[in-house]
C-alpha cells in the first residue's frame with residue numbers, strides 16, 4: 478500500500494533565531510530542520526508519495542480561531558523586517574512562540590497542508606500524513622503558544638466533522654490544550670490525549686483527568702497524563718485504553734496529533750519510548766480500520782526524527 482504525504486516548503490520561512498526559556502535567550506528548538514529530517518527519511522521509501530497542498534479559504538480557520546487573532550498574526554508578520562522577531566503580548570501565551578516576517582505564511586500553509594489531507598480522506602483515502610510545520614495543538618481560540626499558531630488538527634477535525642463523527646487521538650508528549658478547548662462542549666468530536674503529567678510539563682494548567690468536557694460535550698474529552706520516565710510497556714497499556722475510547726465512540730474519521738517528543742532522546746521530552754516502538758504504536762492505531770489523517774505536531778530530536786516518523790508510518794501501513 479502507498480501513502481500520500483502532504484508537504485510544502487513554506488514552513489521554512491518561519492525560523493525564529495531564539496526563544497525565551499527560563500528568562501534566557503536560547504536557540505529556537507522548533508527548527509525547520511525537523512521537517513527536513515522527516516522528508517529525507519521518507520523519500521528513501523518508495524511507498525511514500527509526496528503531494529503539494531492546495532490553498533483553502535480563511536473561513537476554515539475562522540471556525541476555530543477569532544478573526545482579530547488571525548488578523549493580528551497576519552498583520553504583525555507582515556510588519557516585521559526580515560531580521561526582526563516579536564515576543565509575547567496580548568495574543569501570545571508564552572515565550573516559545575515568537576513571530577517573524579514569514580510566520581503567518583508558514584502557519585497558513587500548514588493549515589493548507591492539513592486541509593488538503595482532509596480532502597483526500599473525504600475522497601476515500603484510508604490514511605494520509607499531513608507533514609505540518611509549525612505544529613498546532615497548543616494554539617487556542619485567540620492565543621498562540623508552545624510553538625503553535627493555527628491549530629491544524631482542530632481545523633482538520635472541524636472540517637471532517639461536517640462529514641461524520643471525528644475522534645482525535647493526541648499522542649504528542651504535551652497536552653493539546655487548544656484542541657481540547659476547541660471541542661470541549663461538542664459531542665460530535667471526541668478528544669483523547671496521552672501526555673506528560675501537566676504538574677511537571679507544559680502547558681501546566683490543562684491535561685488533567687477531571688477535564689471531561691462540558692454541556693453536550695461532557696464525556697467526550699479524555700486525558701491520560703503519564704509520569705516522566707514512562708516506558709514502552711507502560712505507554713502501550715495506556716494507548717490501548719485510549720484506543721478503546723476511540724472504538725467505543727465509533728467515529729467515521731480519526732485524526733492523529735502525532736508528536737514525536739515522547740522519544741527517549743528528545744531534548745524537551747521526558748518519556749523513554751524507543752524508535753522501534755513507534756511502529757508498534759502505528760500498528761495498534763491501524764487495527765481500528767478507521768480512515769486516518771496523521772497530523773505532525775512536536776518532536777525535536779532532529780537527528781532521529783526521520784527514523785521515528787518512518788517507523789510510525791510503517792506500523793500504520795503494515
Ligand SMILES: [Zn+2]
Nearest residue numbers: 649650651775
Ligand atoms: Zn509536544
